Amino acid sequence: MAWQQQVLEVNKTALSETRIYTQVLSETLEPNEVILAVDRLAMTSNNISYAVAGELLDYWGFFPAEDGWGR
Numbered sequence: 001m002a003w004q005q006q007v008l009e010v011n012k013t014a015l016s017e018t019r020i021y022t023q024v025l026s027e028t029l030e031p032n033e034v035i036l037a038v039d040r041l042a043m044t045s046n047n048i049s050y051a052v053a054g055e056l057l058d059y060w061g062f063f064p065a066e067d068g069w070g071r
Helices: 045-052
Strands: 004-011 014-024
Antiparallel strands (some): 004 014
């Protein structure tokens, strides 16, 4: 089975600009890896705070993305 995930990315220099795409994941898990399914997702003002302070707190480093974009 090919696993897929929806990816939401934010333009780090224009936080109102976002993109969503589907990413196909490897069919093989490495030792100690798991795949979790999310039923619901919420965006809050806290998410915006982390985006604004993303570089300072290295928040963007948790989930690396293409240059200029953050996850």
